[in-house]
Amino acid sequence: MAKKIIVQKYGGSSVANTERIINVAKRVASYKSKGYDVVVVVSALGDTTDELLELASKITKSPPERELDMLISTGEQISVALLAMALHKFGKEAISFTGAQVGIITDSSHTKARIIDVNAKKIRQELAKGKIVVVAGFQGVNMDQEITTLGRGGSDLTAVALAKVLGAGVCEIYTDVDGVYTADPRLVKNAKKLDKVSYEEMLELASLGSQVLQARSVEVASKFNIPLHIRSSFSDKEGTLITKEVKKMEDVLVSGVTLNKTESKVTVCDVPDKPGIAARIFTELAKANVNIDMIIQNVSRTGYTDVSFTVVAGDFNKTLKLMKRVVKEIGAADVIFDKDIAKVSVVGIGMRSHSGVAATMFKTLAAGKINIEMISTSEIKISCVVRKKKGEEAVKTLHKAFNLGR
Ligand code: ADP
Ligand code: ASP
Numbered sequence: 001m002a003k004k005i006i007v008q009k010y011g012g013s014s015v016a017n018t019e020r021i022i023n024v025a026k027r028v029a030s031y032k033s034k035g036y037d038v039v040v041v042v043s044a045l046g047d048t049t050d051e052l053l054e055l056a057s058k059i060t061k062s063p064p065e066r067e068l069d070m071l072i073s074t075g076e077q078i079s080v081a082l083l084a085m086a087l088h089k090f091g092k093e094a095i096s097f098t099g100a101q102v103g104i105i106t107d108s109s110h111t112k113a114r115i116i117d118v119n120a121k122k123i124r125q126e127l128a129k130g131k132i133v134v135v136a137g138f139q140g141v142n143m144d145q146e147i148t149t150l151g152r153g154g155s156d157l158t159a160v161a162l163a164k165v166l167g168a169g170v171c172e173i174y175t176d177v178d179g180v181y182t183a184d185p186r187l188v189k190n191a192k193k194l195d196k197v198s199y200e201e202m203l204e205l206a207s208l209g210s211q212v213l214q215a216r217s218v219e220v221a222s223k224f225n226i227p228l229h230i231r232s233s234f235s236d237k238e239g240t241l242i243t244k245e246v247k248k249m250e251d252v253l254v255s256g257v258t259l260n261k262t263e264s265k266v267t268v269c270d271v272p273d274k275p276g277i278a279a280r281i282f283t284e285l286a287k288a289n290v291n292i293d294m295i296i297q298n299v300s301r302t303g304y305t306d307v308s309f310t311v312v313a314g315d316f317n318k319t320l321k322l323m324k325r326v327v328k329e330i331g332a333a334d335v336i337f338d339k340d341i342a343k344v345s346v347v348g349i350g351m352r353s354h355s356g357v358a359a360t361m362f363k364t365l366a367a368g369k370i371n372i373e374m375i376s377t378s379e380i381k382i383s384c385v386v387r388k389k390k391g392e393e394a395v396k397t398l399h400k401a402f403n404l405g406r
């Protein structure tokens with residue numbers, strides 16, 4: 001009978017130094033000894049990816065994205081080799097691979113590539129030989145053999161994709177906190193660990209700034225119904241299970257508060273108020289693969305209007321360059337930007353069936369003298385843009401107002 005396959009992913013903080021890599025190797029080895037076939041996905045050591053990006057930025061402000069991928073994919077290659085060595089030290093047969101070697105095929109969107117296919121033949125062959133397979137997270141290869149990366153936090157996605165193709169029963173995501181909390185536990189000291197979170201809520205939490213999981217990995221897990229277990233690599237405690245919604249989850253009004261300080265606001269000023277202009281602006285952005293978040297268009301009284309939207313940090317330079325050209329072409333006056341913003345959000349599937357969350361959120365921010373600059377809502381979340389320096393305070397007061405603490 002085939003053995004049970006388990007996929008485990010260890011994040012950068014869990015492999016930040018050789019001592020921690022040895023700690024991870026011990027845990028992986030223990031699962032192998034329990035009889036599992038183990039596939040391990042690892043991120044780059046500690047802050048390696050940030051350090052590599054910093055190096056690139058010292059050379060040029062807009063590096064070619066292909067070369068960025070060549071650079072930042074190197075981080076994970078270091079960790080897989082070191083972990084495989086550590087496993088050998090504990091008498092376990094292990095073999096490390098890059099994304100390309102195990103057939104993680106992606107499209108060609110450098111720095112945020114999408115996985116098209118995974119050919120897990122090689123992994124299966126090595127598992128059949130009794131080996132532990134260690135795969136570099138965050139990377140793949142396109143049809144032309146070009147190395148690509150899967151967006152920040154992309155090792156989570158590698159793990160979920162492998163869990164899917166290998167038919168693993170569960171995908172464990174090991175990190176430096178015990179699970180998913182009602183707010184970032186580094187920011188809100190009495191934040192509470194959640195035992196269970198639905199895919200839908202987790203997708204919002206992740207998209208809105210809860211760094212603990214990459215949003216796209218949650219999307220894929222949800223699509224294929226792969227349970228995710230987020231837990232600490234420093235303890236044996238049960239973490240948070242991410243699964244399909246169960247009835248009881250609806251009883252909770254708000255499950256978390258998030259903060260995102262990495263977006264910037266871009267405003268195209270004095271845009272002629274006529275049909276087709278918004279389409280023009282956002283088509284150009286879509287063609288350049290820029291991810292847009294909130295959009296606001298002011299009411300026009302003079303035949304001209306302002307269009308503001310937010311973009312993630314990684315797309316900022318590209319957006320500004322593009323908008324400078326578009327402004328001229330559409331006869332707008334100017335493009336200005338604001339990097340001093342933060343987005344705070346409250347998330348909960350209970351919002352579908354309960355009203356009053358928005359009112360409480362706005363009242364709480366007002367009481368804290370925190371001005372709201374932009375608002376966006378969906379069925380299960382409300383987000384407000386505030387000044388960046390007020391962001392952390394906003395999260396703390398909202399966490400308290402919704403009674404989320406321990
Ligand atoms: P890894 O290196 O394991 O991928 P990350 O740094 O990407 O880890 O994610 C873990 C971090 O996410 C935690 O250290 C924590 O500070 C942060 N975080 C933000 N929001 C949350 C939340 N709601 N629950 C848990 N952790 C969160
Ligand atoms: N090392 C990559 C990053 O820092 C991928 C990951 O950690 O998941 O974004």
Ligand code: MG
Nearest residue numbers: 011153211212
């Ligand atoms: Mg991460």
